[in-house]
Amino acid sequence: MLAARVHRPSDLVRLLVGVLGIAVVLAIAAFAHGTTVGLEEDISKGTGQAPDLLIKVAGLVSSIAVLLVPVAFAIERLIKRDGLRIADGVLAAVLAHGVTLATDLWVSEAAPQSIQDALTRSAGAGGALTDPVHGYLAPVIAYMTAVGMTRRPRWRVALWLVLLLDAFAMLVSGYTTPFSIILTVLIGWSVAYGTLYAVGSPNVRPTGQNLLAGLRRVGFQPVSAMRAESPDGSDSEQTDRGRSYHVTLEDGPPLDVTVVDREQQAHGFFYRVWRRLTLRGITTRRSLNSSLRQALEQEALLAYAAIAAGANAPKLIATSELGPDAVMLVYEHLGGRSLDSLPDEEITDGLARNAWEQVRALQSRRIAHRRLTGDALVVDRSGNVILTDLRGGEIAAGDLVLRMDIAQLLTTLGLRVGAERAVASAVSVLGPDAVADCLPLLQPIALSRSTRATLRRLARERADRQREAVLESSRAAKAAREAAGSDTSPAVDRKAEKRALDDALDGAREEDLLSQIRQQVLLIRPQAPVEPARLERIRPRTLVSFIAGAFGAYFLLTQLAHVDFATIISEARWGWVGAALAFSVLTYFAAAASLLGFVPERVPFLRTVLAQVAGSFVKLVAPAAVGGVALNTRFLQRSGVRPGLAVASVGASQLFGLASHILLLLAFGYLTGTEKTPEMTPSRTVIAGLLTVAVLVLVVTAVPFLRKFVATRVRALFAGVVPRMLDVLQRPQKLAAGIGGMLLLTGCFVMCLDASIRAFGGGQAISYASIAVVFLAGNALGSAAPTPGGMGAVETTLTLGLIAAGLDKEVAISAVLLFRLMTFWLPVLPGWVSFNFLTRKEAI
Numbered sequence: 001m002l003a004a005r006v007h008r009p010s011d012l013v014r015l016l017v018g019v020l021g022i023a024v025v026l027a028i029a030a031f032a033h034g035t036t037v038g039l040e041e042d043i044s045k046g047t048g049q050a051p052d053l054l055i056k057v058a059g060l061v062s063s064i065a066v067l068l069v070p071v072a073f074a075i076e077r078l079i080k081r082d083g084l085r086i087a088d089g090v091l092a093a094v095l096a097h098g099v100t101l102a103t104d105l106w107v108s109e110a111a112p113q114s115i116q117d118a119l120t121r122s123a124g125a126g127g128a129l130t131d132p133v134h135g136y137l138a139p140v141i142a143y144m145t146a147v148g149m150t151r152r153p154r155w156r157v158a159l160w161l162v163l164l165l166d167a168f169a170m171l172v173s174g175y176t177t178p179f180s181i182i183l184t185v186l187i188g189w190s191v192a193y194g195t196l197y198a199v200g201s202p203n204v205r206p207t208g209q210n211l212l213a214g215l216r217r218v219g220f221q222p223v224s225a226m227r228a229e230s231p232d233g234s235d236s237e238q239t240d241r242g243r244s245y246h247v248t249l250e251d252g253p254p255l256d257v258t259v260v261d262r263e264q265q266a267h268g269f270f271y272r273v274w275r276r277l278t279l280r281g282i283t284t285r286r287s288l289n290s291s292l293r294q295a296l297e298q299e300a301l302l303a304y305a306a307i308a309a310g311a312n313a314p315k316l317i318a319t320s321e322l323g324p325d326a327v328m329l330v331y332e333h334l335g336g337r338s339l340d341s342l343p344d345e346e347i348t349d350g351l352a353r354n355a356w357e358q359v360r361a362l363q364s365r366r367i368a369h370r371r372l373t374g375d376a377l378v379v380d381r382s383g384n385v386i387l388t389d390l391r392g393g394e395i396a397a398g399d400l401v402l403r404m405d406i407a408q409l410l411t412t413l414g415l416r417v418g419a420e421r422a423v424a425s426a427v428s429v430l431g432p433d434a435v436a437d438c439l440p441l442l443q444p445i446a447l448s449r450s451t452r453a454t455l456r457r458l459a460r461e462r463a464d465r466q467r468e469a470v471l472e473s474s475r476a477a478k479a480a481r482e483a484a485g486s487d488t489s490p491a492v493d494r495k496a497e498k499r500a501l502d503d504a505l506d507g508a509r510e511e512d513l514l515s516q517i518r519q520q521v522l523l524i525r526p527q528a529p530v531e532p533a534r535l536e537r538i539r540p541r542t543l544v545s546f547i548a549g550a551f552g553a554y555f556l557l558t559q560l561a562h563v564d565f566a567t568i569i570s571e572a573r574w575g576w577v578g579a580a581l582a583f584s585v586l587t588y589f590a591a592a593a594s595l596l597g598f599v600p601e602r603v604p605f606l607r608t609v610l611a612q613v614a615g616s617f618v619k620l621v622a623p624a625a626v627g628g629v630a631l632n633t634r635f636l637q638r639s640g641v642r643p644g645l646a647v648a649s650v651g652a653s654q655l656f657g658l659a660s661h662i663l664l665l666l667a668f669g670y671l672t673g674t675e676k677t678p679e680m681t682p683s684r685t686v687i688a689g690l691l692t693v694a695v696l697v698l699v700v701t702a703v704p705f706l707r708k709f710v711a712t713r714v715r716a717l718f719a720g721v722v723p724r725m726l727d728v729l730q731r732p733q734k735l736a737a738g739i740g741g742m743l744l745l746t747g748c749f750v751m752c753l754d755a756s757i758r759a760f761g762g763g764q765a766i767s768y769a770s771i772a773v774v775f776l777a778g779n780a781l782g783s784a785a786p787t788p789g790g791m792g793a794v795e796t797t798l799t800l801g802l803i804a805a806g807l808d809k810e811v812a813i814s815a816v817l818l819f820r821l822m823t824f825w826l827p828v829l830p831g832w833v834s835f836n837f838l839t840r841k842e843a844i
Helices: 009-031 033-047 052-079 083-109 113-119 137-146 153-172 178-199 208-217 262-266 269-278 292-308 349-364 399-417 419-430 432-437 449-484 490-508 513-524 540-560 565-570 574-596 605-618 624-638 643-673 684-702 704-729 732-758 768-784 793-804 809-825 828-840
Strands: 222-227 243-249 255-261 316-321 326-332 377-379 385-387
Touching: 009 113, 009 178, 052 083, 052 137, 083 113, 083 137, 083 178, 113 178, 137 178, 153 178, 208 222, 208 243, 208 255, 208 316, 208 326, 255 292, 292 316, 292 326, 349 385, 349 399, 349 419, 399 419, 399 432, 399 449, 399 513, 419 432, 419 513, 432 513, 449 513, 574 605, 574 643, 574 732, 574 809, 605 624, 605 828, 624 643, 643 732, 643 768, 732 768, 732 809, 768 793, 793 809
Parallel strands: none
Antiparallel strands: 222 243, 243 255, 255 326, 316 326, 377 385
């Protein structure tokens, strides 16, 4: 049974294109005022010469046709019993009408004057304006698009004639503007495809009866067609590999038939786009969304080429179209089982070598399979491996893609028989050099999607085993001490427990499969290259950082456009600028003290200060919270602190920093709420924040999955950080230095921001408590933002916070820019010098 409706990715793509077009039209209307005015004047001059009779006839015909054409098409669809499409069209029309009403309200009440001028015209002497968006035209466009009129040539021509005639009549009569018509069409078009994607389109996939009829047309006499289950147990409806059938004939051996339709071909479109954008030239060069005929020709070509190369591949004996939306490929019946469905004991060394022999045959003719996963390797009754799923392959492939096939098959076999047997079978067939050359490509990004998911699952299981081993060791050590009843001091017991935890962590550590494969190859070719090849053109973090930075830059530029910097700089108080610089320098000493307060071992203070300065440079290439943690951990390890203890010390520092940050934010928020009231009542923001936290806690404790997730992380935290904190508690001076350093660090940042505000004459308009709340909120958002150093997020939050606290916009923007200059941009060069110095000294 096929689903009655399907959600087409192509509808989502068209929706996104329509939304982008609306944004472009509004941007042009907002920022290119001269262009819009000139365009309207040119159109008015051109249409003003049209005869009055033509204008009246066009208006009358278009007003009637706009209603008659949709009704006529609805009658035609109802006669053909396609009422669901009419229902979709009506729903899209209702939604489009609502969107037009909302757009009209926004343009008339809140839109900039330039957008209002571009979308409206004066309708008479009374000062009334025309509608920004036509409330009747957008629903008609949405209706006709949703019911599928654009897919029928005759109706499509009628649709465009009506639209052009109506647009001409409205422009000539002065009732609308060109941008209003364009925006109306885009809204109707976007709402229609958004509706189709949300509710789904009628499923036009071929049924089993269509398949049998198609087989009869190409000369076969089928008796029955049984749907074949996916080798990996997944739903083939959610993949782009087609539906497989086992067909029994009246006379002759059975057949394997694969049916590919447009809906399944569209699955994974966005994933393919992302791979094409992010990977460096290793994706297939054919079209991202090829036609069904192209897909059929591609698979047929690969099947014939693989057999000609001497590889075992399914023999393609017929192809045919199943109507306009599907094709079928008919193969000889294999009668085998996939590698994924075989038990481990049946995967022998001979079977693995046979798989490598098929790959060697393909690579001898420069053919890349591109998907050598377990479900693409079928073992027939004779024990021979057959390469299936050739649709994604490539002819005349380059060396990089061929080496990726070797890396993929190594991983596929390694998941079933282990790294040693997988490498040994590959070397016995391909030779050690060919296997060694694939090591730079032995990385998750170069593997198939299903293989990466399997590796991630194994990594989670491996981490869980390590945590359980550490916790079990801790419980066993504690039970042994209690049973022995020794009279040793608590400090000795804690040190013994810490050693037991470290030993358990070292003993439970397991290497991942890719590392095991590398080690096996290096045993054969010690000089083999192991440095991973750079395959990513762009990383997700880089893309998110770019988008967030673009939003931040847009916000700053729009604010800076209204600031008179010449006047502000001339009136700046340079003494306070120097004070802001002094507080900025002091923050690095406070950060060093807060870190060393949680490190019982002796670490040089000045070098720790240099490490904090070097962190200013690291912020440019990583989010602040990530870069600082990695740098401090590496610094402590190089300073003689054991890796586990270094991670625990930095974790304890971060934990205390988070707790102090939350407490200070609540405390200063409470004080801010009581500044303007005689009663000591907290502000609504603090109450809302506390209620939000309470609701989140209730949700986490109520949902079993979230409760287990949090409990696992907390247990891991107590296994590492808490024992470290017990060591710190034995030295009160260390703990005082750590907590004092954190408070001093926050105070220095607040005083730096206060000095920046006073430098531009805003010191009397805002209190210290408000400044502290603004800084703490901005710093929290900057740490969470994916941009380097929180660029964009910090500036936006600080500026909006200061304005909300009562500071003038010009002063707030100038103060934030000065604060970021002192704390983020100026330290970059000293940070780079410190980073290089510590690197040469092997301190990081």
